[in-house]
Amino acid sequence: MSYFSQTIVDFWRAQFLNGDILHSDDNFTVAADPDLDEDCRVMVLETIDGRAMAVVTPELAARAGLRKRQGLSIAGFRHALDGAGVMLHGADRIYHFTEAEKKRLALDEPVVGSRRLSAEDAALFSGFQAQASEKGLAGASVELDHWLVFGSFEQDRLVCAGSMYPWMNGRVADLGVLTLEPYRGKGHARKVVRSISRHAWDLGYEPQYRCQLDNAASILLAGKAGLELFGTWEVVSPDSAA
Structure with a gap:
């Protein structure tokens, strides 16, 4: 490792x-x-x-x-x-960036059409949420009030958003990302993942991306964004009898 x-x-x-x-x-x-x-x-x-x-x-x-x-x-x-x-x-x-990929990411050119979001983008973000499915919102857990939020735009429309928050009291920031369905497959999620991850490193945190074992789209995104599989993580089920 x-x-x-x-x-x-x-x-x-x-x-x-x-x-x-x-x-x-x-x-x-x-x-x-x-x-x-x-x-x-x-x-x-x-x-x-x-x-x-x-x-x-x-x-x-x-x-x-x-x-x-x-x-x-x-x-x-x-x-x-x-x-x-x-x-x-x-x-x-569980996905993380390797040390080698972090060096490559540091050399990335500034991403056009992607930027950090803030409270001033509340109306924009609300419109984005209104266009997303309930399943997508629940699965991605992307929120404007999270510790770090980035978005990707197409013709001034917010079409993809990702957010991070420090996780389990460590120097790891957990990442969620969501792209509106008509704009998927155009590289927006990759831009957001790499932009927000680079910013997290500047703040002293290691990015982390999680998805379920059968989430083919998220697994594909992880690879395209340069993330590497670290392992699998399980916790007790809310439905557990003990």
Whole structure:
């Protein structure tokens, strides 16, 4: 994972390696952390190098029969969760920029037709939202009052918007982007992703892009924007019995 910045690697380790380490080997680590939020009381990260990390609250660890021992695998961990009635939400693909791509992005020419949005663009943004589908708005989670917001324009019309906010108390900024349907496939989302990401770096944050495993359009966008898959991330489902 050395091709990603140390900031990214340290951020993810911090989410999983606090608390009491129940098991650790070259392939899988699991910890019990009493400080996890309720909606993140179980988390699993599987990275592209084949390693996995998991973290649970001590209460759920006890319920699932997880205790300090050797020989625990990610498959065994998932089996223990199933036995305890713990259901995980569908995984997200996690994307970041590599160090090499960050250098290329720094050399990008200024993007024509894309700029930062502010509260002064409220009427413009409201019109954009009115033209977007409810499903698109919910899935992208793009808001004008987020920490950082950029838009792409076509003939003075806002046709694509992306927003970021600092995520999980780290130096990582989570990104959502939405393009109005008639303007998709024209490179607007790529422009927004690269513009907002470059600005986030200037502010000391690493951009992060997430999407569901079966979201083909978002996966395609990640590749076109120069993002690389870091891994998959799961949290406990809101419908979990435990």
